[in-house]
Amino acid sequence: MMNIPETLTIGAFAKAAGVNVETIRFYQRKGLLLEPDRPIGGIRRYGPTDVDRVKFVKSAQRLGFNLDEVAQLLKLEDGTHCHESADLAAARLADVRLRLADLQRMELALSQLVKACSSSQGKVTCPLIASLHRHAPAGKTHTEGLKRTSLRN
Incomplete structure (x- = not known):
């Protein structure tokens, strides 16, 4: 990295x-990043290893790891715990x-509702609005309720 x-x-x-600076402070509060000592009358200083660590955290977050999982990965970052890292990644996958x-079910339900809206003629209640007023059956996700509703219309 930087020299x-x-x-x-x-x-x-x-x-x-x-x-941003608040992200640095937040990571310090969460224990993801050490807060360097402040020299007497001075300001804290950071170096390239700190930059690399924050970039590691951000990369892990982009892959969907939450901060607790990132903390676990940081504990394993010496590279000798590949099996444990793989277990975390498998859970994330x-x-x-x-x-x-879930997104595919949502896409299907919305696609069907849009199609139903496009084919509605006259003074018919909008299928999309009508389906949003109905509730999904107990124990089912809202998306599944929308899908079933849209299939009926």
Whole structure:
């Protein structure tokens, strides 16, 4: 990364890491990032390893890891715990697949509702508005309720 010692102020650090200062402070409160000692009469300084750590956190978040999971990954970052890292990633992948399935159901339901709205003629209640007024049956997701509603219309 950069060949500079611990000379970055928090503002320069945040800019180098591509985040804002409050993100740095938040990560420090969450224990994801150490807060350097403040020299007497001076300001805290950060270096390239701090920048790399924040970029690691942001990369993990983009993959869908929550901050607790990121903290676990940071504990495993020496590279010798690949099996544990893979277990975390497998759990995240399973969650992503569930969300994708949910999104596909939502896409189908909305597609059918849009089609039903387009084919409605005259003074007929809008199928989309009507379906949103109905409630999904107990134990089913709202998306499943919309899908069933749109199939009836």
